[in-house]
Amino acid sequence: PANFSGIWNLTTSDNFEGYMLALGIDFATRKIAKMLKPQKTIEQDGDSFTIRTTSTFRNYLVQFKVGEEFEEDNKGLDGRKCKSVVSWDNDKLVCVQTGEKRNRGWTNWIEGDELYLEIRCEDQVCNQVYKKA
Numbered sequence: 001p002a003n004f005s006g007i008w009n010l011t012t013s014d015n016f017e018g019y020m021l022a023l024g025i026d027f028a029t030r031k032i033a034k035m036l037k038p039q040k041t042i043e044q045d046g047d048s049f050t051i052r053t054t055s056t057f058r059n060y061l062v063q064f065k066v067g068e069e070f071e072e073d074n075k076g077l078d079g080r081k082c083k084s085v086v087s088w089d090n091d092k093l094v095c096v097q098t099g100e101k102r103n104r105g106w107t108n109w110i111e112g113d114e115l116y117l118e119i120r121c122e123d124q125v126c127n128q129v130y131k132k133a
């Protein structure tokens with residue numbers, strides 16, 4: 001399958017505000033968060049992943065093995081706990097985050113030197129593009 005390892009810098013982000021609203025993120029946090037240009041640092045060892053989202057404001061860490069359900073606490077985001085599981089859909093990484101929020105999850109894939117990330121919550125979809133550093 002695909003190799004996501006590397007450092008990726010945000011270039012474009014569409015409807016991050018809608019996604020944050022769906023998560024119930026407060027106004028002050030949204031104002032700061034939408035100005036950020038986060039960086040993703042991905043370490044992939046076969047089906048084991050460490051994905052670090054870092055910014056000047058707040059960081060988020062998620063670690064998982066494809067196909068193994070894990071508890072995700074979403075600390076620093078909305079703080080809700082989810083039972084999450086990531087699977088391969090061809091060369092796309094698809095995460096389903098089961099919890100209080102309906103239709104919550106994300107999909108990650110690579111095209112050339114760009115990383116695409118679609119993040120979903122309820123009826124909101126945010127699309128981001130990251131460029132390889």
Ligand code: RET
Binds near residue numbers: 020025055076
């Ligand atoms: C930041 C800043 C504080 C507010 C919010 C954030 C959102 C982080 C998100 C991370 C998603 C990570 C994923 C990793 C797997 O590929 C930037 C920490 C709301 C949405 C999907």
